[in-house]
Amino acid sequence: VTPVRLGDYRRPAWSVDAIELDVDLGIDATEVSSRLVLRSDTGQSAPLRLNGEGLELLALALDGQALDAHAFRYEGGVLEVDGVRDGSVLETRVRVQPAANTALEGLYLSGSREHGFLLTQCEAEGFRRITFFPDRPDVLARFTVTLRADRQRFPVLLAGGNPTGVGELPDGRHWARFVDPHPKPCYLFALVAGRLENITRDYVTADGRAVKIVIWSEANVIDRCHYALDAVERSMRWDEHTYGRNYDLDVFHVVATHDFNMGAMENKGLNIFNAKYLLADPDSSTDDEYRAVEAVVAHEYFHNWTGNRVTCRDWFQLSLKEGLTVFREQQFSADMNSVPLKRIEDVALLRRTQFPEDAGPLAHPVRPAEYREINNFYTATVYEKGSELVRMLAGRLGQEGFRRGMELYFQRNDGQAATIEDFLGALGDANAIDLKPYLAWYAQAGTPRLHAKSEYDAVAREYTLTLSQQTRPTPGQPEKVPVPIPVKLSLFDRDGRILPLRMDGEEKADGAERVVVLHKAAQRFVFKDVDAPPVPSLLRDFSAPVVLEYDYTPAELALLLTHDPDGFNRWEAGQQLALLAFDTLNDSVDSAACKAWCEALAALFEDRQLDDALLADLLTPPGEIELADRQSEVDPSRIHAQRQVLQQRLAAHMGADALLARYRDLSAHASQPLDAASQARRRLRRRVLELFALLNPERAHALAATQYETALGMTDRLAALGVLVRDRAPQAAAALAHFRDRYADNPLALDKWFTVQAQVPGEPALAIVATLERDPAFTLKNPNRARSLLGAFASTNPSGFHRTDGAGYQLLGERLVQLDALNPQIAARLATAFNGWQRLEPMRRVVARRALETLVQRQGLSPNLSEIIGNVLQ
Numbered sequence: 001v002t003p004v005r006l007g008d009y010r011r012p013a014w015s016v017d018a019i020e021l022d023v024d025l026g027i028d029a030t031e032v033s034s035r036l037v038l039r040s041d042t043g044q045s046a047p048l049r050l051n052g053e054g055l056e057l058l059a060l061a062l063d064g065q066a067l068d069a070h071a072f073r074y075e076g077g078v079l080e081v082d083g084v085r086d087g088s089v090l091e092t093r094v095r096v097q098p099a100a101n102t103a104l105e106g107l108y109l110s111g112s113r114e115h116g117f118l119l120t121q122c123e124a125e126g127f128r129r130i131t132f133f134p135d136r137p138d139v140l141a142r143f144t145v146t147l148r149a150d151r152q153r154f155p156v157l158l159a160g161g162n163p164t165g166v167g168e169l170p171d172g173r174h175w176a177r178f179v180d181p182h183p184k185p186c187y188l189f190a191l192v193a194g195r196l197e198n199i200t201r202d203y204v205t206a207d208g209r210a211v212k213i214v215i216w217s218e219a220n221v222i223d224r225c226h227y228a229l230d231a232v233e234r235s236m237r238w239d240e241h242t243y244g245r246n247y248d249l250d251v252f253h254v255v256a257t258h259d260f261n262m263g264a265m266e267n268k269g270l271n272i273f274n275a276k277y278l279l280a281d282p283d284s285s286t287d288d289e290y291r292a293v294e295a296v297v298a299h300e301y302f303h304n305w306t307g308n309r310v311t312c313r314d315w316f317q318l319s320l321k322e323g324l325t326v327f328r329e330q331q332f333s334a335d336m337n338s339v340p341l342k343r344i345e346d347v348a349l350l351r352r353t354q355f356p357e358d359a360g361p362l363a364h365p366v367r368p369a370e371y372r373e374i375n376n377f378y379t380a381t382v383y384e385k386g387s388e389l390v391r392m393l394a395g396r397l398g399q400e401g402f403r404r405g406m407e408l409y410f411q412r413n414d415g416q417a418a419t420i421e422d423f424l425g426a427l428g429d430a431n432a433i434d435l436k437p438y439l440a441w442y443a444q445a446g447t448p449r450l451h452a453k454s455e456y457d458a459v460a461r462e463y464t465l466t467l468s469q470q471t472r473p474t475p476g477q478p479e480k481v482p483v484p485i486p487v488k489l490s491l492f493d494r495d496g497r498i499l500p501l502r503m504d505g506e507e508k509a510d511g512a513e514r515v516v517v518l519h520k521a522a523q524r525f526v527f528k529d530v531d532a533p534p535v536p537s538l539l540r541d542f543s544a545p546v547v548l549e550y551d552y553t554p555a556e557l558a559l560l561l562t563h564d565p566d567g568f569n570r571w572e573a574g575q576q577l578a579l580l581a582f583d584t585l586n587d588s589v590d591s592a593a594c595k596a597w598c599e600a601l602a603a604l605f606e607d608r609q610l611d612d613a614l615l616a617d618l619l620t621p622p623g624e625i626e627l628a629d630r631q632s633e634v635d636p637s638r639i640h641a642q643r644q645v646l647q648q649r650l651a652a653h654m655g656a657d658a659l660l661a662r663y664r665d666l667s668a669h670a671s672q673p674l675d676a677a678s679q680a681r682r683r684l685r686r687r688v689l690e691l692f693a694l695l696n697p698e699r700a701h702a703l704a705a706t707q708y709e710t711a712l713g714m715t716d717r718l719a720a721l722g723v724l725v726r727d728r729a730p731q732a733a734a735a736l737a738h739f740r741d742r743y744a745d746n747p748l749a750l751d752k753w754f755t756v757q758a759q760v761p762g763e764p765a766l767a768i769v770a771t772l773e774r775d776p777a778f779t780l781k782n783p784n785r786a787r788s789l790l791g792a793f794a795s796t797n798p799s800g801f802h803r804t805d806g807a808g809y810q811l812l813g814e815r816l817v818q819l820d821a822l823n824p825q826i827a828a829r830l831a832t833a834f835n836g837w838q839r840l841e842p843m844r845r846v847v848a849r850r851a852l853e854t855l856v857q858r859q860g861l862s863p864n865l866s867e868i869i870g871n872v873l874q
């Protein structure tokens with residue numbers, strides 16, 4: 001496969017003014033008739049080329065005339081037609097086979113042949129599996145869609161746009177028509193047909209449009225859609241209020257399916273969701289899952305402006321919609337829940353997923369320069385790092401400046417396919433600031449290292465901070481340039497008081513927090529009137545996605561952990577201190593760092609001033625993946641063991657009695673409501689139980705068993721099950737059997753049953769996974785199920801997966817081959833678990849390489865999987 005290059009971009013030679021689709025639906029065979037009104041770009045003379053993948057061509061006519069065989073060619077996924085003129089009308093009729101479509105891209109069947117329903121997934125390039133079309137995001141067309149089907153089998157017929165009519169057809173069939181007034185790229189097309197129930201809400205937008213919000217699902221889960229319906233409404237209000245964006249159609253449909261490759265899809269007017277991110281009820285969803293539903297609902301809704309009304313010129317600009325929409329989603333979630341907790345969650349996610357990606361063979365810029373398989377580029381870098389870049393820009397412009405910039409961005413680009421330059425241009429122009437230097441962030445892969453050094457001059461009462469940056473080479477980018485790094489900072493005195501700041505050249509002190517921007521490789525920043533060497537709090541709120549290197553003493557970090565008024569910065573100081581403690585861990589005595597960490601946390605635990613959820617996060621050291629990311633000869637079992645020891649030291653400092661007392665206290669309040677205080681209590685209760693289990697496993701397991709039995713909701717139930725299963729407690733088997741039975745008909749809950757077992761640390765995990773693969777409920781055909789077992793094992797259980805005998809790699813390799821034949825996107829995604837193998841200690845490195853080389857030699861792998869394996873191996 002030859003790569004597609006950003007530098008090769010050309011405007012489309014042909015575009016489509018309007019498309020009329022007529023879809024005659026059937027499970028085994030669906031016929032799609034299309035009528036395209038074509039527009040030629042005057043500057044270019046090229047034959048008409050349309051994409052089409054696996055389509056059975058039944059008829060083809062140009063300007064009303066059937067075309068004979070030598071007037072067109074259909075090969076290699078392209079239909080080339082001769083004799084097309086500006087304004088020509090091309091009609092095609094094709095047949096596709098939904099039930100045979102296991103890749104879940106294009107038109108496919110969700111569920112069983114008897115009861116399931118039909119739906120589509122087009123982004124990135126699925127529309128070409130439905131009909132012939134210029135399948136690229138810069139071709140925006142007006143869609144009119146007519147669906148026809150048997151009324152009994154497909155009582156509900158949905159497509160994006162406004163409904164304009166329904167009617168009867170002979171033989172028990174019916175039709176429904178939808179017109180979308182907003183031109184859109186074909187990746188935003190969607191249809192759904194089958195037996196579905198709905199719940200609805202009437203909504204009036206700020207600009208006065210009456211909108212019907214409708215959530216659809218299969219009958220047995222419709223009761224679990226109410227939370228999502230509320231979340232849609234909250235998202236609509238928030239976008240009106242925060243960005244002045246109103247919804248722009250008469251109906252907003254949202255559909256849940258259990259068979260979906262990713263989280264959800266923002267199709268215009270017809271969002272389709274993985275049920276995992278739409279259904280929520282206390283009995284089967286945890287608090288974290290509730291928040292994930294709210295966030296994904298908001299994310300897809302926000303795409304209506306950032307993605308749909310303003311779309312991407314080409315797929316290299318993917319982060320234009322994804323990074324920006326993740327940022328908007330994060331802002332929304334923070335507003336709905338808690339600003340510091342959300343920031344902690346997002347930074348932890350970035351470090352766990354994006355930093356390792358950026359540090360290994362899969363590293364790529366937020367705007368890649370080339371790709372082979374675009375579906376492989378829906379990555380943590382494009383999404384999460386992309387969001388961090390928007391956050392930096394927003395921070396640079398301030399709340400009002402950013403809003404002004406966004407207004408201009410919408411105004412200039414509404415109805416258009418835009419680029420990252422258009423985005424930076426609008427934000428900059430609205431604020432008379434040149435943001436071009438930030439383009440380097442989009443073009444350059446790798447996480448910059450920000451080095452900081454303090455100097456104090458007692459005579460001049462001056463504190464000097466020297467910042468410098470360095471980015472290591474990444475594949476294809478040996479040389480790196482400096483990027484602008486905004487560093488938000490404060491200074492504290494040795495008693496933990498935050499200091500007013502006066503920088504060199506300023507008349508008087510102004511506030512206690514500043515953003516200094518490092519533009520060059522190195523720069524000095526001087527602060528005046530500083531009476532004694534201060535403790536700097538650097539990169540507050542994680543003001544740039546970099547790795548900070550500063551020689552803090554344990555006492556300085558403990559001071560920040562204890563005194564910083566901002567929850568996120570406190571957490572960050574605690575994380576840095578935990579890393580120091582981890583690095584200095586030894587068998588006998590506690591290191592100074594370990595002591596400082598444990599003592600500071602034990603004091604915060606006693607003191608009861610902190611929010612329970614923040615406290616729970618403070619009591620959690622960086623995870624195993626993050627710890628591994630800092631090492632060059634990674635031994636995942638050793639990391640797991642040492643992290644356990646570290647937590648044990650913490651628990652010991654806190655004391656078994658104190659932990660038990662707090663657990664009891666938190667249990668007394670155990671109840672179900674979703675309010676922040678109850679969620680926070682459940683979060684801390686779980687953390688306290690986990691820590692207690694490190695001191696007194698027997699007692700903790702008895703408590704966990706009781707908690708499991710008496711739990712009123714999934715959060716407490718799964719927390720207890722997790723402790724029992726991970727510790728392989730005697731009570732685990734009974735609890736697992738109970739759970740298996742209780743949730744036999746609830747696939748989303750059952751996924752958690754697979755996951756919790758796939759995460760058992762160390763040696764036993766492989767046999768557990770192998771046994772679970774034989775469970776009748778296990779199947780590779782359902783992406784959620786495959787991910788819940790194999791993804792959880794390979795990507796979230798380092799000590800279980802990375803075995804010295806290579807059996808983990810072998811198992812994954814074999815499943816990837818099987819999965820690839822069914823669903824290449826899912827196979828490619830799971831294969832990224834091999835990322836980082838080059839930095840494993842030698843024994844594991846050898847067996848990992850062997851597994852990868854076996855894989856790469858397999859004939860007939862999909863382009864998706866071969867690209868990932870090939871890149872990982874290099």
Ligand code: B3K
Nearest residue numbers: 123124262264265375378
């Ligand atoms: N835009 C979709 C992702 C499509 C992935 C295609 N392989 C969901 C989202 O980011 O909102």
Ligand code: ZN
Nearest residue numbers: 299303322325
């Ligand atoms: Zn998105």
